[in-house]
Amino acid sequence: MEGHTVVAEVTLRDVARAAGCSVATVSRVLAGTRPVGAETARAVRAAADRLGYRPNEVARALRSRSTGTVGLVLPQITNPFFPSLVRELEHALHAEGRAVLLADCDDDPATEATRIAALLDRRVDALLLIPVDERRSRDAVAAAAARVPLVLLDRGCGPGVADSVAVDNAAGMALVLEHLAATGRRRPCFVGAAGTASAAVERRVAYAAGAAALDPAAPQRTVLGDFSVEWGRAAVDRIWSARPDAVVCANDLIAAGALQRLRQLGADVPGEVAVTGFDDVPLAGLADPALTTVRQPVAELAAEAARLLAHRPAAAPIPGPRRPVRTVRLAPELVVRGSSAPADGGSDPRTTP
């Protein structure tokens, strides 16, 4: 084993020389751009194989003005909802021969702006972006969207800024509330997240709208913090005195925290109080009791995002008329688990009065 060594990279010239033709011909054979004589093509491929030729993607990128890379910008890879999304995106893109430049923003809009700039400097062909904040990310996102195709994922960034694909948060929250109503819960409360992130806003608005049907006072039983386990724990102390029979949480982390604290307080979940989450992160199935939650269709989200990128025409020669942004909303799925089993222990809603 020796140290890595530039063994004089094999270039197109080397292949051309070995195959006895010009570099242009080799390029055409390998890229399949234009017809080439069968005999020549064979010789070229043989030479390329024999020499172990690998095209220099950097040179190719410079010349063809396309790097074959897309930037993936996200708030915090440690948010347990993102890894599976990243995985699906990476696979979808790699399947198209594109590589992924990853940027983690540390949940900070300023860092986000820096990362976006760095990716643009590297001439990514496109950007997949989960904005840190609906409002504070807007300028940087809009500027980037003016330069490359850009698709917003999971969270929005104000109207008309860019194409976006996300789960239908309102529909998800409605599923939760319907389920709770059907299993006899009548005093829900909501533990949400403050701020302008679209998931936070949409989920709390949907709760307020849907819960009112269950109980006119339900919308008022709302406390707001952030999307964390710690907040879930703290929130329980704020709302438990109201004796809700269901704690509807804005995501699974909050729900996990709430569950933990309720257990500490000796509350009976789900007998006395149901707890629900949102996202269906891996942790949700592991909680005790396992968490009823709303599953985001992660693979579809990724596929749809990749599709939007592919269909966004490369660039207009002239600024041109404003192109309408496309917004895709995917249907979520309710995953019923132990944390919301009817109080009587049965699982059929009809057995509950």
Add this chain to the structure above:
Amino acid sequence: MEGHTVVAEVTLRDVARAAGCSVATVSRVLAGTRPVGAETARAVRAAADRLGYRPNEVARALRSRSTGTVGLVLPQITNPFFPSLVRELEHALHAEGRAVLLADCDDDPATEATRIAALLDRRVDALLLIPVDERRSRDAVAAAAARVPLVLLDRGCGPGVADSVAVDNAAGMALVLEHLAATGRRRPCFVGAAGTASAAVERRVAYAAGAAALDPAAPQRTVLGDFSVEWGRAAVDRIWSARPDAVVCANDLIAAGALQRLRQLGADVPGEVAVTGFDDVPLAGLADPALTTVRQPVAELAAEAARLLAHRPAAAPIPGPRRPVRTVRLAPELVVRGSSAPADGGSDPRTTP
């Protein structure tokens, strides 16, 4: 808002023209390669600012033979131990102005080989790699290490293949066993992972070595599966009949599954049996009871990996003598939580007989 548009990128030439000097001078000012007259420098910077010039990193890369990107190749981003590592690596690298090309291998050596090749084609300056498998990843890793600086992370890949940095698994397992012994446990069993991944091997070897001191029969109470929650659940059914007073797991996922199944079986954790994990993933603190585990020093791992990359000289002109590989082992830390509290409920080892 209009569609993204190539507004005729500003190039070095544009800046040179605006500043009234040559492209070389502009390059020198911006790169700081060589001294430039104060007056000229000012003019250049002003022009660059005014035009909103951003260097084309692709062109720069082609010319300077350095892309400023490093490839990060990992088995499965959805493994909950990796996101925090990815985060630290991304930050460490970005701080040096390098971008991260991410590749997820789907836990498959063949995919891994493909991804490595794709990254090399893109001329990454270096590779950070968590191999899928100690043995089956070896060829691809060795080949890659011959072309660019490469640092193995978290898992090894056979001796002498490449520089590596990982936690000291043996030391971590020893900490666990000492702790169990000190808190009065005498019949440990081990739920590990089969296969040749170095973490799997080192942890099970360390258990066998350390547990024998506790109980000569302990090493035999070992069952092997994979690093998953499902295996943790299944393993309990295989070992519970032996009535161990401690279930030592090879990672936190296994431990979470074991904990869940023990609870289902009505076992008292930690009263009747202690459970321990390894890695300290976010989930560990959330389990009930919270999981005693071995924390990997993630930030240090990342920093050390970045340091090794930086110090690996770029390339030798001639294959040269075999360069010794460097292996860094970082000390782990035991995190004691509820799942291993002494049977009497106290937390001081001395209160236990």
Add this chain to the structure above:
DNA sequence: ATGAAAGCGCTAACAC
């Protein structure tokens, strides 16, 4: 169907 030649935007000799 093939080759010659012109760059993509930048850096790095090499002159002055």
Add this chain to the structure above:
DNA sequence: GTGTTAGCGCTTTCAT
């Protein structure tokens, strides 16, 4: 200290 020039490795006219 600054300009001129020659490419990095490739794709793509434009000839033939």
